[in-house]
Amino acid sequence: MACESQPAGTEKQDPTSASLFYYGTQASDLHWGKEPHNGQVLLVLTANNTCSSTSFDMELCAEKLKTFGIQMPVDQWKSLIQNAILDPEVRRYMFYNSRAFGIAIAVIFYISIWANIYSTMQLYSFGLHWEVSILVTLAAMALTIIVILVIDQHQKKIHVNTDVRLAAANEVFMKHNVLLGVTDVMDRHQNILQLGFVHFNLEKCFQSLADCITELKSNDQSALRHKLDQFCVTTETVIQMGQGRAEESSSEDSPLLPNGKKGTLAFNELLPLIPEGAPEVMAQQLLVIFSAYYIRLLISGQLPEVLMLRHVEHTNIPCLCQFIETNVLDTGHCCFKVR
Structure with a gap:
């Protein structure tokens, strides 16, 4: 991945500073007509995250994007x-789901399990032998x-609190053939957030995904709906009960609470992502929702290898439509290599 090795022309700042930049394409290459390929990390x-x-x-990010020919006002996406x-709240969630916190939990778990098992074995006569320690x-x-x-498998799933929250930003950036994703890394015992900007032209992916949805709808629409209903968010709606409502009602219908207090009624509602x-509308929504999830796995090197390339050049990773068809729509056409 481009974020793991720094090619010539890479600019890097102090790891303790606010931002670091890694380039997958040099700006001088664009002047010679060399377009970045799909899946290439721009910066x-x-x-x-600990500060x-x-x-x-x-x-500074806007200035660097201009060198790649991406003219976007900062106010449009900042x-x-x-x-x-x-x-x-999101940064706290990302820290508690980071690799650094996962390692700390694993170490604490190992020490506590070892101490509990060993102390339990001490209650028996054979607990004093050195073989028991092994x-x-x-x-x-x-x-x-x-x-x-278990922690590693959780990190490979879509995160509603981070991946889905970047959907609005990706909807803006994908018009300029750029997708965003966020992940975390360990750097000198610190938890560092990485926001990746990846070049990706989604025209072919959009058409392939729309055709796939059209075929799935014609075969079994209820099965398709069942697969997509698994991806939803819970929203809480709070209804404020007015003070004057009790005064307007009769004495028999008056609430038990005093008139001077307001009551609240909250209920949860599931909203499908x-x-x-139409197939085109659903395909566009799928690309928007799962783009940040895809980029997070890409820049962290967790995407599986594919047997046949479709819309990604120079690398053996799946394109976005392949990733969605296999992991979300479950089409059965597995194109991933078994590691």
Whole structure:
């Protein structure tokens, strides 16, 4: 991945500063007519997630995007990124789901499991033998590995609090053939957020995905709806009960609470991320919703390899429509290599 190795022309700042830049394409290449290919990382902004005062340098990011021919006013997308990622509650969520926190949990889990098993074995006569320490260590290591695998599988799933929140920003950037995704890395015992900007022309992916949805609708529309209904968000609606309502009602219908207090009624509602519509509308919504999820796996190197390339050149990763068809629509046409 371009974010793992820095080619010539890469600009890098101090890891403790607000932003770092890694380039997958040099601006001079564009002047010679060399267009970036799909899936190529243009740049990555980084920020220290352990310090609440740091943030992404949006002004410098806009200047770097101009070198790639992307002319976008900062006000058009700055607030979309800030509201999606830099909100304190979101940053806390990302820290608690980061690799750094996962490693810390695994270490604490291993120590506690080892101590509990060993102290339990001490209650029996054979708990004093040195062979027991080896067995306890192996058992604790096995349970810890299981916990690490569970955490790793969770990181490969779509995150509503981060990936879906970037949908609005991706809807703006995809008009300029750019997709965004955010992930985290460990750098000198610090949790660093990475906001990746990846070149991706979605015209072919959009058409392939629309054709796939059309075929699935003609075969079994209810099965398609069942697959898409798994992706939904929960919204809470609060209804304020007015004070004057009790005065207008009769004494028999008056509420038990005093008139001076307001009552609230809250109920949860499930909203599907991909509502029913024309195949083109559903395809566009799928690309918008799952683009940040796809880019997060791309810049972190977690995308699987494919047997046959479709709309991504120079790399053996799936394109966005392949990824959606296999992981979301479950078409059965598996194109991924088994590692």
